[in-house]
Amino acid sequence: MHNTPLCCAVTAVPAQRQHSSRLVYVAHDSSAQTQRAPIFLERFKSLVPAYLDEQWTPQEGFRSSELAAALADSELEPHIHLPQALEEFYLALGRCEEIMEAYHFFFDPEELVVEEGHLLFLEDEDERWAWGVDVDTLDVPDPLIRRRSNAHERWTDENATVSEFIFDLLEFSFEEEA
Secondary structure, eight states: OOOOOOOSBOOSSOOOOOOSSSEEEEOTTSSOEEEEOOSSHHHHHTHHHHHHSSOOOGGGSOOHHHHHHHHHTSSOOTTOBOOHHHHHHHHHHTTOHHHHTSSEEEOOGGGOEEETTEEEEEEETTSSEEEEEEGGGTTSSSOEEEEEETTTTEEEEEEEEHHHHHHHHHHHHHHHHO
């Protein structure tokens, strides 16, 4: 398995390359590094053969350095970082258009924004709904997701974590195509 360091916070100090089965996250203050093993990465990768009848390739996702650069180009404040589930989703599938745009649109990393205290990362094709994570829960590896009605600017709980919601959403989207 090919893993390179993953920066969870946009910092001026790049993470050093590691050749191990662990992802490296740069701490918020860039003075220390914390290591976390991937939790969701392989399951996200498995969605390519499951839904697209193709083998997963590294071109389906971002390299950690590419993801860090894209986040640095976003409007996110430097202290805002992705929860582990969302980072691993982008690493596995962030360049796979067939999955990123399957009836719903996952934001490209440089398009991620914080609105009303939520990190937004997904919108339906009619732009009626947006999904995000409360910024106070970004340190949770797989936080609960919330949905905003764009017409009413009202947030509701989805009663699912980021990974659960992504897996369920894609299963629903690709079942409709079958």
